[in-house]
Amino acid sequence: MDLSYNETQGMLRETLARFLADTYDFESRKKMLASPEGRDPGIWKAIATELGLTCAPFAEEHGGMGGGALENMIMMEEFGKVIAIEPWLQTVVIGGGALKHAGGALAEATIPAIISGDCVIAFAYAEPQGRYNLADIGTTAKADGAGYVLNGHKGVVYAAPWATHLLVTARTGGGRRDRAGVELFLIEANRPGITRRDYPTVDGFMASEVYFENVAIPGEALLTGGIELIERVVDEATMAVCAEASGIARTMVNQTVEYTKQRKQFGQPIAKFQVLQHRMSDMFVEAEQVSSMALMGTLKLDEAAEARKAAVSMAKAKVGRSLKFVGQNAIQTHGGIGITMELAIGHYFKRGTMIEGQFGSIDHHLERFETLAYPA
Amino acid sequence: MDIDFSPEDLAFRDEVRTFIAENYPAELRGKQDEGDELSKEDFLSWHRILHKKGWVAPAWPVEYGGTGWTPTQRFIFSEETARADCIRLMPFGLSMVGPVIYTFGTPEQKAKFLPRILSGEDWWCQGYSEPGAGSDLASLRTKAERNGDHYVVNGQKTWTTMAQHADWGFFLVRTNPDVKQQEGISFLLIDMKTPGIEVRPIITLGGEHEVNEVFLDNVRVPIENRVYEEDKGWTCAKFLLAHERTGIAGVAGSKRGIEKIKAIATAEMDGDKPLLSNPFFRRKVAELEMDLTALEYTELRTLAGEAAGKGPGPESSVLKIKGSEIQQRITDLALEAAGHYGAPYFRGFGEGDNEHPIGPDWAHRTAPSYFNMRKTTIYGGSNEVQRGIIAKMVLGL
Numbered sequence: 001m002d003l004s005y006n007e008t009q010g011m012l013r014e015t016l017a018r019f020l021a022d023t024y025d026f027e028s029r030k031k032m033l034a035s036p037e038g039r040d041p042g043i044w045k046a047i048a049t050e051l052g053l054t055c056a057p058f059a060e061e062h063g064g065m066g067g068g069a070l071e072n073m074i075m076m077e078e079f080g081k082v083i084a085i086e087p088w089l090q091t092v093v094i095g096g097g098a099l100k101h102a103g104g105a106l107a108e109a110t111i112p113a114i115i116s117g118d119c120v121i122a123f124a125y126a127e128p129q130g131r132y133n134l135a136d137i138g139t140t141a142k143a144d145g146a147g148y149v150l151n152g153h154k155g156v157v158y159a160a161p162w163a164t165h166l167l168v169t170a171r172t173g174g175g176r177r178d179r180a181g182v183e184l185f186l187i188e189a190n191r192p193g194i195t196r197r198d199y200p201t202v203d204g205f206m207a208s209e210v211y212f213e214n215v216a217i218p219g220e221a222l223l224t225g226g227i228e229l230i231e232r233v234v235d236e237a238t239m240a241v242c243a244e245a246s247g248i249a250r251t252m253v254n255q256t257v258e259y260t261k262q263r264k265q266f267g268q269p270i271a272k273f274q275v276l277q278h279r280m281s282d283m284f285v286e287a288e289q290v291s292s293m294a295l296m297g298t299l300k301l302d303e304a305a306e307a308r309k310a311a312v313s314m315a316k317a318k319v320g321r322s323l324k325f326v327g328q329n330a331i332q333t334h335g336g337i338g339i340t341m342e343l344a345i346g347h348y349f350k351r352g353t354m355i356e357g358q359f360g361s362i363d364h365h366l367e368r369f370e371t372l373a374y375p376a
Numbered sequence: 377m378d379i380d381f382s383p384e385d386l387a388f389r390d391e392v393r394t395f396i397a398e399n400y401p402a403e404l405r406g407k408q409d410e411g412d413e414l415s416k417e418d419f420l421s422w423h424r425i426l427h428k429k430g431w432v433a434p435a436w437p438v439e440y441g442g443t444g445w446t447p448t449q450r451f452i453f454s455e456e457t458a459r460a461d462c463i464r465l466m467p468f469g470l471s472m473v474g475p476v477i478y479t480f481g482t483p484e485q486k487a488k489f490l491p492r493i494l495s496g497e498d499w500w501c502q503g504y505s506e507p508g509a510g511s512d513l514a515s516l517r518t519k520a521e522r523n524g525d526h527y528v529v530n531g532q533k534t535w536t537t538m539a540q541h542a543d544w545g546f547f548l549v550r551t552n553p554d555v556k557q558q559e560g561i562s563f564l565l566i567d568m569k570t571p572g573i574e575v576r577p578i579i580t581l582g583g584e585h586e587v588n589e590v591f592l593d594n595v596r597v598p599i600e601n602r603v604y605e606e607d608k609g610w611t612c613a614k615f616l617l618a619h620e621r622t623g624i625a626g627v628a629g630s631k632r633g634i635e636k637i638k639a640i641a642t643a644e645m646d647g648d649k650p651l652l653s654n655p656f657f658r659r660k661v662a663e664l665e666m667d668l669t670a671l672e673y674t675e676l677r678t679l680a681g682e683a684a685g686k687g688p689g690p691e692s693s694v695l696k697i698k699g700s701e702i703q704q705r706i707t708d709l710a711l712e713a714a715g716h717y718g719a720p721y722f723r724g725f726g727e728g729d730n731e732h733p734i735g736p737d738w739a740h741r742t743a744p745s746y747f748n749m750r751k752t753t754i755y756g757g758s759n760e761v762q763r764g765i766i767a768k769m770v771l772g773l
Contacts, residue, residue: 156716339754
């Protein structure tokens, strides 16, 4: 057994970490979020071209380095440490992942554009009524000659205002919540008939409500794989946010420890109080569990569907719980200053809180795990 | 022993209920339901209605404008206002400085300030906390030096809630640095328009402007605005804190919070069933109700003790700890109920703005209030400090 990173992986981590240390200090991030676009698109371009990192999880025949989920995990953990708002999750993990598994001409054409940083993807899958059920889809893709016509509404589509392409789940047949008939399409974001309502999210991203009204798309926009493909990609995305959570949890622990060493009360640094020492020890313990579960789930992503799903759900539920514990206690230990926009800690807490619910709440994943692991 | 309300209490409850139904401003209810940010005028409108009725300060002695209600009636009143989701009255004048003034103030101070607190003419803010002090309140450093018939005040206060609207502030200042920490503090009433005062906003995680920093640079305060003796302000401070802690359990508000969660979870679907049918969600709501009931009965026991002449002692720490935790858990469940629609960030909608919120009407405030309510276990003496009080004062450790 060897759980260490190889030389290339170590280098990837270092390259990204060094770059983010320069570009993503707390003040710079604040400025990006406050800018009209809500980000600095130059940073994404630099990650893709100057650093050449976007090629890491793709196969060599697509111009990649032959990596996969582990490389995504490394990147996402580093992004988490600085609460970066770059669209790696949406573009590389989800968009790139779907294309990789589906293959075909669309993959040949699009993956190089992802690697070059020219293609930014947003994943339009959730619908207002659907909660976390990936098959609960009212959006329709009706066959029309060689192509399809899209109609429907997708909610809270992260990164949609920045995207060149939308990865859309839609129904070609079957009734709402039927697994059969659910398909995945990759389309240009500016197709006629697509409208968006953009807004910021509480964790610093931009997102949109996306509406499709008789949007004509070509037959080649369909990625073969149906609901199984979507579930696989969402499981990969789930592990990617768990990796991000690992970076976030660690940083929250470190910042809390540093703060309590500086902050004095009742005549001494509050780090000297036993009750806070024990609490921070518990936070450290939980942050370690986050990292362990991020690794466990990531390593199981290539297993057969049922084993993969069970592992991912177990990981996500545990990560959600631990993250809640670390985040809430980080804020409590910081006291009043922790609930202001002035210190970074609150911003970590906000992103962490959103991760708890992203791609399924603790309850949702515990239930999926139970159903798979203890069949009735 | 009888836990039921007497016929008189029930009649009183109906009277309060009817009054609220007939007098609570409809536009305020609308704003509150939408989760809009409330203006100074919003806060004051309900205050003025209650003042006109003579109900604005139930806890005050009758001679100063109180209602003469029994503790049970006061409990019923707060329960009914919360049940109807009435806007919270600003406590700084009514529950904090008012009682200090009628207990420790001079006849002139009583005559000058109390009627204006009742009418809402003066908006008060609290100058207790300082950067670097927090729950260690007595370590405060803002100093006031005698200069003829004035104090000259220099220093910095923080977490000053709603100071952006305040006409007056009550401040703890150090008048004697050479004695034990608690013994050199004085209690000053300061006109917030005095030159040298600067109020700077602190924006909290939910995006709200609720608290401020207050800088005092050579602020001149007339001696007659000191309440009680010089250097003995800690007596006023402790008295005020005891008042601040009553009602800190927030039972009535939490009951209303749980009702809202249940309504939301009945309307929101999870698959083909309401969210409230989801066994996991349902279990959490049930546990919350169970814990809230335990808290409610703890508060009732405290009230009964109070009615029997036992002042609220260190047991009020129990109310603070459990009450604040329950308030947080309610926001946790609301955010969970929102699902994806917890993420959109919106500042509320301005007058005449007919844009629809993103997702269900109630959802866009769930994450901001979840973030904001992390304060409940921190303010009013953090829960760590409350546990310390129990350990020391109750358990004798």
